[in-house]
Amino acid sequence: MASTALSELRLLAKPLMRNVMLRIHPDFYANEPVIRQKNQDSVQRLQELMRPLFEDMNSAHSRAELSAAFQAKITSKPIEVGFRENGDSDLSSVVFSFNKARTPGLPQLQAQRTADLLSLCSSLKIQINPSTLDDIKAAVHAMGAGSQKPVTLEAAMVDSAVSRFQAAREREAKANRERRQASTSDIKEELTRHLRQQQYFVKGARDAGPMQMRLNRDNVYFAPNVPPSSYARILAHIDSKLPLLEYSSWSNLPVMVVSSLESALKGDKPKYPGFVMMPATIRNIQ
Numbered sequence: 001m002a003s004t005a006l007s008e009l010r011l012l013a014k015p016l017m018r019n020v021m022l023r024i025h026p027d028f029y030a031n032e033p034v035i036r037q038k039n040q041d042s043v044q045r046l047q048e049l050m051r052p053l054f055e056d057m058n059s060a061h062s063r064a065e066l067s068a069a070f071q072a073k074i075t076s077k078p079i080e081v082g083f084r085e086n087g088d089s090d091l092s093s094v095v096f097s098f099n100k101a102r103t104p105g106l107p108q109l110q111a112q113r114t115a116d117l118l119s120l121c122s123s124l125k126i127q128i129n130p131s132t133l134d135d136i137k138a139a140v141h142a143m144g145a146g147s148q149k150p151v152t153l154e155a156a157m158v159d160s161a162v163s164r165f166q167a168a169r170e171r172e173a174k175a176n177r178e179r180r181q182a183s184t185s186d187i188k189e190e191l192t193r194h195l196r197q198q199q200y201f202v203k204g205a206r207d208a209g210p211m212q213m214r215l216n217r218d219n220v221y222f223a224p225n226v227p228p229s230s231y232a233r234i235l236a237h238i239d240s241k242l243p244l245l246e247y248s249s250w251s252n253l254p255v256m257v258v259s260s261l262e263s264a265l266k267g268d269k270p271k272y273p274g275f276v277m278m279p280a281t282i283r284n285i286q
Contacts, residue, residue: 008135046120140153234280
């Protein structure tokens with residue numbers, strides 16, 4: 001009964017897979033190399049993901065692909081495709097995540113991939129006949145008949161939707177982190193530029209005397225773990241200690257401000273060869 005139901009399910013699902021390929025196959029985007037390459041990579045992964053549904057997984061290699069570890073690996077990243085509804089329409093883009101949930105057996109995995117295929121058709125604006133959808137539901141249900149774990153397309157569709165929502169939130173969180181990192185980097189570069197451009201002059205007329213020694217800002221760099229909010233304070237403190245540090249003897253060398261002298265070492269070798277190491281912690285400058 002289960003094998004008959006699976007055969008029926010494959011007959012129903014194959015036209016849907018063919019329609020997906022007609023929408024995204026890289027050969028249809030020969031004049032758009034970026035989209036072609038993106039779709040080619042995604043089609044290869046899509047075929048791999050759909051193997052449990054369309055192929056008999058009887059060989060040792062195929063059974064290995066049914067392992068939870070392998071399924072987790074191939075569903076870890078979404079597929080991304082460009083497509084047109086017809087030859088004259090504007091190019092659309094879809095990022096689609098497959099269900100990452102672990103399944104107790106092959107029938108459940110096949111139902112899961114069927115639900116993913118239906119959801120992908122919806123994302124690609126491929127129409128599915130309601131009677132075809134009813135037949136797919138019946139085939140999936142019959143496929144799990146007699147199994148201790150019931151198999152229904154409705155449950156698989158819910159799991160697929162939840163998985164895609166979670167994946168979308170993960171992508172959003174990643175994009176936000178990257179924006180924050182880029183913003184922090186921009187602020188850090190701007191602050192460094194501003195500090196290097198600062199000008200220093202002799203004190204006021206009543207305090208006139210020899211010009212105070214100042215660190216050459218053009219030769220100063222900061223290690224990544226030194227917070228930008230402390231740049232100005234660190235530079236001012238180093239300026240005040242330059243005579244004690246005998247700055248005139250190494251003023252032509254680049255300076256790397258590090259969080260500590262220990263952090264400037266990688267094993268017994270310096271992380272920044274060629275630089276004068278200057279600790280950011282004030283107490284380390286006597």
